[in-house]
Amino acid sequence: MARxxxxxxxGQLTGGIxxxxxxxxxxKQLYEQLTELHPxxxxxxxxxIAVAIDGQIFQDALFEPIGPDSEVFLLPQIAGGSTPx
Amino acid sequence: xxxxxxxxxxSYVGTRTVRPDGHDKVxxxxxxxxxxxxxxxxxxxxxxxxxxxxxxxxxxxxRAEALxxxxxxxxxxxxxxxxxxxxxxxxxxxxxxxxxxxxxxREKALYEGHAVAAVAATSVAIARRALKLIDVTYExxxxxxxxxxxxxxxxxxxxxxxxxxxxxxxPEKPSxxxxxxxxxxxxxxxxxxxxxxxxxxxxxxxxxxxxYIEPHAALATFSEDGSTELWTTTQGHYIVRxxxxxxxxxxxxxxxxxxxxxxxGFGGKTVVYLEPLAIALSxxxxxxxxxxxxxxEVFKASGPTSGAVVRVKMGATKDGKFVAGFAELKYQAGAFxxxxxQPGVMCAYAPYDIEHVHVIGYDVVSNRPKVAAxxxxxxxxxxxxxxxxxxxxxKTLDIDPxxxxxxxxxxxxxxxxxxPKFGPIGLEETLNAIKKTEHWxxxxxxxxxxxxxxxxxxxxxxxxCVSLTVNEDGTVSLMAGTPDIGGLRASLAAVAADELxxxxxxxxxxxxxxxxxxxxxxTGGSRSAFSGxxxxxxxxxQIKADLCARACKLWEAxxxxxxxxxxxxxxxxxxxxxxxxxxxxxxxxxxGKTGGPIGGVxxxxxxxxxxxxxxxxxxLEVDPETGRTTILRYTVAQDAGRALxxxxxxxxxxxxxxxxxxxxxxxxxxxxxxxxxxxxxxxDYRMPVASDVPMIDAILVEVANPKHPYGVRxxxxxxxxxxxxxxxxxxxxxxxxxxxxxxxxxxKVLKALKDKGLNRA
Numbered sequence: 001m002a003r004x005x006x007x008x009x010x011g012q013l014t015g016g017i018x019x020x021x022x023x024x025x026x027x028k029q030l031y032e033q034l035t036e037l038h039p040x041x042x043x044x045x046x047x048x049i050a051v052a053i054d055g056q057i058f059q060d061a062l063f064e065p066i067g068p069d070s071e072v073f074l075l076p077q078i079a080g081g082s083t084p085x
Numbered sequence: 086x087x088x089x090x091x092x093x094x095x096s097y098v099g100t101r102t103v104r105p106d107g108h109d110k111v112x113x114x115x116x117x118x119x120x121x122x123x124x125x126x127x128x129x130x131x132x133x134x135x136x137x138x139x140x141x142x143x144x145x146x147x148r149a150e151a152l153x154x155x156x157x158x159x160x161x162x163x164x165x166x167x168x169x170x171x172x173x174x175x176x177x178x179x180x181x182x183x184x185x186x187x188x189x190x191r192e193k194a195l196y197e198g199h200a201v202a203a204v205a206a207t208s209v210a211i212a213r214r215a216l217k218l219i220d221v222t223y224e225x226x227x228x229x230x231x232x233x234x235x236x237x238x239x240x241x242x243x244x245x246x247x248x249x250x251x252x253x254x255x256p257e258k259p260s261x262x263x264x265x266x267x268x269x270x271x272x273x274x275x276x277x278x279x280x281x282x283x284x285x286x287x288x289x290x291x292x293x294x295x296x297y298i299e300p301h302a303a304l305a306t307f308s309e310d311g312s313t314e315l316w317t318t319t320q321g322h323y324i325v326r327x328x329x330x331x332x333x334x335x336x337x338x339x340x341x342x343x344x345x346x347x348x349x350g351f352g353g354k355t356v357v358y359l360e361p362l363a364i365a366l367s368x369x370x371x372x373x374x375x376x377x378x379x380x381x382e383v384f385k386a387s388g389p390t391s392g393a394v395v396r397v398k399m400g401a402t403k404d405g406k407f408v409a410g411f412a413e414l415k416y417q418a419g420a421f422x423x424x425x426x427q428p429g430v431m432c433a434y435a436p437y438d439i440e441h442v443h444v445i446g447y448d449v450v451s452n453r454p455k456v457a458a459x460x461x462x463x464x465x466x467x468x469x470x471x472x473x474x475x476x477x478x479x480k481t482l483d484i485d486p487x488x489x490x491x492x493x494x495x496x497x498x499x500x501x502x503x504x505p506k507f508g509p510i511g512l513e514e515t516l517n518a519i520k521k522t523e524h525w526x527x528x529x530x531x532x533x534x535x536x537x538x539x540x541x542x543x544x545x546x547x548x549x550c551v552s553l554t555v556n557e558d559g560t561v562s563l564m565a566g567t568p569d570i571g572g573l574r575a576s577l578a579a580v581a582a583d584e585l586x587x588x589x590x591x592x593x594x595x596x597x598x599x600x601x602x603x604x605x606x607x608t609g610g611s612r613s614a615f616s617g618x619x620x621x622x623x624x625x626x627q628i629k630a631d632l633c634a635r636a637c638k639l640w641e642a643x644x645x646x647x648x649x650x651x652x653x654x655x656x657x658x659x660x661x662x663x664x665x666x667x668x669x670x671x672x673x674x675x676x677g678k679t680g681g682p683i684g685g686v687x688x689x690x691x692x693x694x695x696x697x698x699x700x701x702x703x704x705l706e707v708d709p710e711t712g713r714t715t716i717l718r719y720t721v722a723q724d725a726g727r728a729l730x731x732x733x734x735x736x737x738x739x740x741x742x743x744x745x746x747x748x749x750x751x752x753x754x755x756x757x758x759x760x761x762x763x764x765x766x767x768x769d770y771r772m773p774v775a776s777d778v779p780m781i782d783a784i785l786v787e788v789a790n791p792k793h794p795y796g797v798r799x800x801x802x803x804x805x806x807x808x809x810x811x812x813x814x815x816x817x818x819x820x821x822x823x824x825x826x827x828x829x830x831x832x833k834v835l836k837a838l839k840d841k842g843l844n845r846a
Contacts, residue, residue, distance in 0.1 A: 007504040008430075009251045009266050047171050052505030056792065058692045059545065073504035076266075076427050078543045078610075 002070040004030065010049075010074055013040040027051050028062040030072065050075040097579035097589045098795060101732040105574045105594050106346070115346045118302030118318030119377045126304065127156050127205040129359070129366050129376035130212040132219050133386060134194030134201050137452040137760030138228035138241060141190060141201065141221060148218040149204060154211035157370035158219070159362065160202045161191045164332060169246070183421040185332055187455050188361050194223065195243055195420035196452050197761045198385030200358075205366040205374045228452040228760040232417045233394055235261040235451040243420060243450045263422030264448040268430055268503055276409025276441025280400025283409075284477045288470040289826040290809070291753030292392035292417060295459050296744070296772045299348025300383045305363035306373035312339045313367075317360050320350040320568055321607020326599045328357045329364055340364075343598040344568040351570075351744070352458030355607050358387055384765035388457025389754060391416040391424045395470040397433075405484045407493045410434045410502070414446040414467055419455035424448045425463030428543070432806075433467035434502035435541040436512055436698060437475075437493045442502040452760055458609060460741060461542040461802035465748065465809050469827070472538035472810025477823065486537050486814070487525075490700070491516045494539075511724030511788035512539060512698035518722040518784045519700045532707050533717065534819025539700045540806025544799035545610035546691030550603035551620040553581055553628060555683035559670030561587055563621070564597040566605030567613040571801055572733025576614045577621050579729055580795065584625035586652020587669055603688050611799025614729055615694055620687030622794050627685030632672050635679040640664045693792025697800060699723035701742060701807035705815045709844050712835030714750050714816065716777070722784035726798030735783035738804045742781045745808020747773045751828050771830075 001021040011018035020037070024030035030051070035042035050059045052073040058064045059077060066072060109115040146158040167181035185191070190199045202219050206212035227241040234240055240261055249256050251265035277283055303317040313335060319325050322342040330337045347354065359376040366374040378387070393416045400409040412433050418424035426446035434442050444467075479486040494512045501507055519525060519537065529535060554562040563581050565573060574594035582589040606612070629649040636647050636654040646660045653666040676683050704718040721738040728734040751771035755763040764770045789796030809827060817823045822837050838844040 005504060008268050008427075012251065012253060055506040055508050056693060057505065057543065059547065060690060061692055064692070071505070075504060076431070078428065078431075078545055 001068060002066050002072050004034070004072045004074070007073050007075045010041065010044060013044065014038045024066050026062065026066060027058065027064045030066060048077045050077050097582045098729055099727070099731065100579070102575055102579055102589050102730065105578060106569065117299050117348050118316070118345045121304045121316040121345060122375065123304060123306055123373040126373040126375050127207060127366070127370055128209050128212050129203055129205045129363055129374045130216055131200045131362065131382070132202040132216045132221070133382070134190060134197060134199040136194055136223055136225050137197045137230070138226040138243070139194045139223035140226060141192065141194060142224055143222045144202060145220040146202060148220065149215040152211065152215050152218060154207040155204055155215045156207065156372060157205040157366045158202060158215070159365045159369060161189050163365050163369070164189055165334060166191070181331055184328065187421055188332065188357060193226070196454050198382065198454060199420070200362070200386065203362045203366060205370045205372070229261070230451055230453060230756045230760055232392060232415050232449050232451060235449050236415065236447065243452065247422065247450065261450045262447055263418060263450055265445065266427055266430055267443065267445045269443050270502055271441035273409050273411050273441045273443040277400045279402065279408045281403040282478060282481050283398065283400040284474050284481065285396070285398040286470070286474055286825055287394065287396045288473065290393050290395070290466050290469065291827055292389045292453065292456070293459070293748045293752040293754070294384060294389040294770065295349070295351035295353035296747070297349030297351060297353055300378040300380060301354070301359050301387060302377040303359040303363040304373060304375045305360070305367045307364055307367040311335065313341065313364055315340065315342045315360060315364060316345055317342065318345050318347050318354060320347070320354045320570060320609055322568065322599050323566065323605050324355065324607045325357055325360050329361050332361045333364055341598055341600045344596055347568050347570050351460050352462060352609055353388060355458050355609055356388065380767065381765045384770065385762055386454055388419065388455050390459035390462065391418065391456050391466065392754070393417065393466045395467060397470045397474045399471070399474045399478060401478050401482065403482060405482055405489050405492050407437055407439045409441040410439050410471070412444045412467060412470065414444065415449060416446065416463065416466070417453060417456065418448050418450050419453045420450060421455045422448055422450055424456055425458065427463065429463030429467040431503040432464035432541055433471050436495055436539045438495050438499045439493070439502060444502070453754070460744065460805040464540065464542055464806050465745065468540050468806050469809035469813065472807065473813050473823070473825070476536070476814040476817065487516050487520050490539055508695065509788055509791060510696055510698055511786050512700070514786045514788055515539070515698055515700040515722040515724060518786055519702050519720065522702065522720055524702055524718055524720045524782065527718070529704065532709060532819055533704060534815040534817065535702070535704050536811045536813065536815025536818060537700065537702050538807040538810030538814060539698060540803055541696060541698050542611070542802040542806060543696050544615065544694040544802070545612045546616050546694045547606035547610070547612055548604050548690050549616040549620045550605055550686065550688045551577070551617055551624055552602060552686045553621065553624040553684055555628065555669060555673050555676070557673055557676065559587070559591065559673040561585060561592045563592055563594040564602060565594065565617050566597055566602040567608040567617060568596055570608050571737055572730050573608070573613050573617060575733060576729040577617050580618045580621045581625060584622060585628065585669055611801035612691070612694065615793060615797050615799050616689070616691035618729060618795060618797055619691050619793060620689050623687035623689055624685035628683060631683060632669070635672060636667055639679065693790070695726055695790030695792060695798040697724050697726070697798045697803040699803045699807055701811040703808070703811045703815050705812065705819060707816070707819045707834060709838055712831035712833070712838065714829065714834065716746055716779060718779055720782040720784065721804060722786055723800065723803055724786045724788050724798060725800045726790040726793065727787055727796035728785050729795065729797060731785060734785060734800050737800045738783040739781040741804020742808050743773050743778050745805050746778060746812065749809045749812035749827055749829060751830050753828050753830070
């Protein structure tokens with residue numbers, strides 16, 4: 001199972017639980033499994049976050065594979081040259 | 086010609102090829118935002134709020150509309166309201182309730198310069214006169230400029246529906262604090278208990294503008310059938326299209342945006358200001374409308390980056406190991422939420438391997454223009470504070486500042502303070518490169534000081550679409566969809582030339598409009614050369630596969646009997662005795678007979694952006710009689726992964742350093758008690774000019790990014806991160822005084838010297 005860690009404020013939507021072991025094999029599955037466990041997360045996952053899989057950051061990559069021993073971090077999306085408004 | 090890990094030979098990548106845009110720029114042919122004109126165009130001008138905070142009671146445009154020559158007047162009534170929710174728009178999540186209010190004030194004017202109305206007229210003079218005939222009744226409200234004051238519970242409130250996100254329980258009262266965020270790793274208090282030395286400081290930075298020389302400009306024409314064309318100076322014309330379509334209720338497909346040549350952006354041209362106004366005016370006037378901001382408008386009504394207050398506390402053991410880092414960041418967002426405090430939080434301790442980290446950030450609104458991105462948004466501020474404290478730890482422990490950074494540097498496998506482990510990165514290499522310079526050991530005189538600091542930025546990828554077309558004479562047309570603000574065309578042309586094995590000067594790169602290519606995210610992040618070159622490789626792959634397939638048909642061969650290499654399809658084995666290789670030019674001649682036009686389109690969502698670290702070294706001299714600081718010498722070492730075009734990469738390093746020098750020493754938004762900006766012009770807003778800075782030495786460090794076919798990392802953001810800390814550290818060494826407030830302008834330096842009795846040479 002992949003080790004999944006929520007970084008920053010996302011943990012506030014899961015009652016303070018910031019680490020999970022999940023059987024997800026893709027980012028899409030990961031989002032679905034997290035949303036099932038904590039529906040409040042769903043909206044934020046849809047809004048766009050970055051996913052670091054084994055140290056590599058992905059953005060908007062639903063089909064990116066996750067290995068059974070992967071370490072996954074969910075991070076705020078990194079916009080770089082852009083901030084809202 | 087060099088061999089690379091991906092197996093193809095390279096002639097142009099990594100060389101200093103002639104810039105495709107060079108001739109037009111030096112001869113004045115290049116067309117920037119304000120150079121575009123259409124027959125029958127009107128001139129648009131904006132009426133702006135004179136008050137930093139005021140309720141707009143009424144707007145009467147009747148006298149302006151009656152003025153001969155005025156063809157349209159628009160106000161808040163010409164823009165439908167938008168819901169308060171973050172929705173997708175051109176690969177970004179936007180709260181259009183704020184966007185629509187920023188482009189045109191609605192219930193309130195929230196900063197001096199906030200757009201309140203706009204006119205389109207047959208001449209500049211008439212447009213100006215019309216603005217004076219618009220009667221706006223304001224109810225002036227108390228204002229707040231300073232970030233700390235804005236956070237007070239009794240501060241004037243900008244938005245009565247703004248409740249702090251990220252605190253539990255949800256606040257019952259609104260405030261100016263839009264968001265509280267934090268990252269935690271380990272147990273920071275336990276970390277401080279292990280420390281032999283703990284240093285805590287509070288720092289303050291001023292808002293600074295990107296200072297692009299070209300002001301915002303837009304030319305729009307709206308047709309009766311709803312189709313719209315827009316020419317604008319922007320870092321992301323697809324983003325402009327998304328915003329304008331949303332704000333004006335247009336179909337995305339009917340809005341065609343052309344990005345003009347751009348005279349600097351640095352993050353500041355990633356949002357819309359004039360564009361939706363020009364379209365709305367054109368729609369109403371039924372004529373093209375051209376709008377160009379004055380410099381004063383650029384300062385007052387476009388986004389600088391945040392000013393901030395940052396508290397940093399770091400602990401280290403006596404042998405120099407960092408054991409704990411805490412920081413609290415308060416960033417000004419301007420009139421609407423959305424400061425870059427999130428990346429500020431994540432970047433603060435990113436250069437270092439620290440077990441216990443806790444960083445808190447606040448996004449705070451106040452009566453200033455809404456901030457926009459500025460190179461590595463948020464990172465220079467937080468990393469400046471940390472790098473200043475790192476230097477103090479080095480002094481306290483009597484450890485060489487480069488050695489201390491080296492000892493604690495993030496390396497491959499280090500768990501970043503924001504969570505994941507780093508892949509291959511080059512911080513250590515930049516520190517080594519700096520220490521090996523002659524600069525590092527050069528002697529200094531009295532009142533001179535040397536400073537060093539490191540910096541980090543993530544870099545990003547994102548949606549990218551490019552096309553390559555082989556023309557009938559074998560030349561190649563390259564179209565990219567991200568505006569070229571730092572060498573994109575030269576870099577992509579080099580990659581295309583190497584991939585297809587054609588001469589560099591036979592590749593003509595242009596930036597296509599939004600109707601010509603699939604969606605492209607904007608130029609920023611840093612992403613355009615990284616993502617664009619990946620997409621070019623994809624497009625070239627299609628062409629090579631197509632040419633191989635055509636060769637198979639011509640030669641009646643099987644796929645495994647041909648290969649593409651060095652610019653030609655080559656027969657393999659015995660086939661080589663029967664037929665001769667066919668070059669790209671050969672295929673171009675018979676394109677029609679063998680299947681039609683030859684081309685490829687790279688459509689990707691680029692992933693695998695590699696972070697870039699840099700280390701800067703600076704010497705400066707302080708004049709004790711005036712407080713003026715002169716930069717004597719400056720060296721940048723940064724990991725570029727692979728420099729596609731070294732001269733452009735060096736230019737990025739040098740430009741970032743110079744902007745950082747301005748941020749550190751002189752630049753600031755100065756407000757009066759009345760909440761009005763006092764220095765909205767280049768005479769009073771003191772940016773460095775060529776005579777203020779020495780030649781910036783650039784050292785290219787290349788630790789290949791394994792996720793990119795050429796090893797590329799983004800390079801545009803990181804160079805502005807280290808200068809603030811490096812200059813502050815040099816200043817401390819020159820004067821013996823630790824300055825904790827930017828800019829370290831002559832009056833502040835002189836006062837500090839006087840306070841210490843040091844103001845005599």
